[in-house]
Amino acid sequence: xxxxxxxxxxxxxxxxxxxxxxxxxxxxxxxxxxxxxxxxxxxxxxxxxxxxxxxxxxxxxxxxxxxxxxxxxxxxxxxxxxxxxxxxxxxxxxxxxxxxxxxxxxxxxxxxxxxxxxxxxxxxxxxxxxxxxxxxxxxxxxxxxxxxxxxxxxxxxxxxxxxxxxxxxxxxxxxxxxxxxxxxxxxxxxxxxxxxxxxxxxxxxxxxxxxxxxxxxxxxxxxxxxxxxxxxxxxxxxxxxxxxxxxxxxxxxxxxxxxxxxxxxxxxxxxxxxxxxxxxx
Amino acid sequence: xxxxxxxxxxxxxxxxxxxxxxxxxxxxxxxxxxxxxxxxxxxxxxxxxxxxxxxxxxxxxxxxxxxxxxxxxxxxxxxxxxxxxxxxxxxxxxxxxxxxxxxxxxxxxxxxxxxxxxxxxxxxxxxxxxxxxxxxxxxxxxxxxxxxxxxxxxxxxxxxxxxxxxxxxxxxxxxxxxxxxxxxxxxxxxxxxxxxxxxxxxxxxxxxxxxxxxxxxxxxxxxxxxxxxxxxxxxxxxxxxxxxxxxxxxxxxxxxxxxxxxxxxxxxxxxxxxxxxxxxxxx
Numbered sequence: 001x002x003x004x005x006x007x008x009x010x011x012x013x014x015x016x017x018x019x020x021x022x023x024x025x026x027x028x029x030x031x032x033x034x035x036x037x038x039x040x041x042x043x044x045x046x047x048x049x050x051x052x053x054x055x056x057x058x059x060x061x062x063x064x065x066x067x068x069x070x071x072x073x074x075x076x077x078x079x080x081x082x083x084x085x086x087x088x089x090x091x092x093x094x095x096x097x098x099x100x101x102x103x104x105x106x107x108x109x110x111x112x113x114x115x116x117x118x119x120x121x122x123x124x125x126x127x128x129x130x131x132x133x134x135x136x137x138x139x140x141x142x143x144x145x146x147x148x149x150x151x152x153x154x155x156x157x158x159x160x161x162x163x164x165x166x167x168x169x170x171x172x173x174x175x176x177x178x179x180x181x182x183x184x185x186x187x188x189x190x191x192x193x194x195x196x197x198x199x200x201x202x203x204x205x206x207x208x209x210x211x212x213x214x215x216x217x218x219x220x221x222x223x224x225x226x227x228x229x230x231x232x233x234x235x236x237x238x239x240x241x242x243x244x245x246x247x248x249x250x251x252x253x254x255x256x257x258x259x260x261x262x263x264x265x266x267x268x269x270x271x272x273x274x275x276x277x278x279x280x281x
Numbered sequence: 282x283x284x285x286x287x288x289x290x291x292x293x294x295x296x297x298x299x300x301x302x303x304x305x306x307x308x309x310x311x312x313x314x315x316x317x318x319x320x321x322x323x324x325x326x327x328x329x330x331x332x333x334x335x336x337x338x339x340x341x342x343x344x345x346x347x348x349x350x351x352x353x354x355x356x357x358x359x360x361x362x363x364x365x366x367x368x369x370x371x372x373x374x375x376x377x378x379x380x381x382x383x384x385x386x387x388x389x390x391x392x393x394x395x396x397x398x399x400x401x402x403x404x405x406x407x408x409x410x411x412x413x414x415x416x417x418x419x420x421x422x423x424x425x426x427x428x429x430x431x432x433x434x435x436x437x438x439x440x441x442x443x444x445x446x447x448x449x450x451x452x453x454x455x456x457x458x459x460x461x462x463x464x465x466x467x468x469x470x471x472x473x474x475x476x477x478x479x480x481x482x483x484x485x486x487x488x489x490x491x492x493x494x495x496x497x498x499x500x501x502x503x504x505x506x507x508x509x510x511x512x513x514x515x516x517x518x519x520x521x522x523x524x525x526x527x528x529x530x531x532x533x534x535x536x537x538x539x540x541x542x543x544x545x546x547x548x549x550x551x552x553x554x555x556x557x558x559x560x561x562x563x564x
Contacts, residue, residue: 111298208391214394230393
């Protein structure tokens, strides 16, 4: 009897969760269906209906977004910025973190303190001065903005790396040193392979941040020449007068789809990375 | 060992440290200094003492955004945590397809604030116009509700993941022992599950508090602070003071507001640190 009641409760819960999950996905589904419609069929009255024979536009909106709205370019710049910055952050901050963990000097204490402090400070505090500093040093292109990102993103990365490095036993490194390795060899041949799980976590956290970051590239990049995806989407919205809704929704879909595909294929790593970041931060 | 590494500091520390000085230390110090100045560009700054702060602290739009932010922070923190915990409980009760549900609920978290804001703006404006209500940008009440819905959608999945990890780390023996002692489901929830996931609750609460307090992208994309700055949160208020006003005094005011905002965020973090420390002592 009690078992039966339990079973019913489970089924009810399951059905409820299914409904919730469908609702959860609805906003994205809505953008998808509307991005396939002709422009004149996208209005407040028809936005919730599926595309039918006469309103179906095929991939016209996507072609339009890729060719005339500058989506392809913005996508390219977003990829350049994200990849260069993540690689630079992973390499430089892991080296820095090893030094800070292993060398007990004033320099490492000051560095560590400042890194932790920088995680707390909100971006609004720096936005004006950072943008003008970047401007003066000519760090305003997608190819070298990674230096700004290395500086601004160093806090979290160093913090996560040092947290893990404290648990690596010193004996391994000492043995390598006796065998004649110099610190560079120790780092690249011993520490870096051990660090792999943390490298993946940091990589995921930084990628999520960089790919979606809006304000920093908006203020730092030379806006006449370069846009990233978030900037492009904000431009769409900010431009008063007629907004081409179809290509706009196609842009959103092309932004969201790669994220969903990467997420589904790397789900385990992403969830572990996010968990590690949350517990440490 | 230590001395050998020490010699290599230009290779190990210098790149990060140099970038850190350019990307954080220098702008930060300069930002603090400029909050005492009147300036339009950094070169044309002259010291005027505390006048900027006097303005910032008496600016009614700044305090209005403070109220809006605080109210938003409280409501979204409570809603997100309660709902995320409830979903985490449901998904850890050995239900079919819990992994698939977890995947679905977490997904919005990966989409950036600007894109999320725009998706919800389209959706909510359509719903509001079908209900014949004013649009998001015309009524601050709907702007507020819209922001809360948007943040719930984005963050429940994230917090759910943390709660699931917390719930799964409770030893199975505790739950079995309680069942043998005749505890009801309710008692198990309040006497065993919740006390054991207290660390997760602290982490999630502070994450939602700071995320709510520092919110910018979503606010900009969903309502843009409309109507007439009524749905403007603090970060957006600072941004608008900087960039959407002309006149020599505004940048200084903005920088002073930013320093005040920064101090508030640091205070929240200090409280968090204290909470986390006291918890460690208990364990």
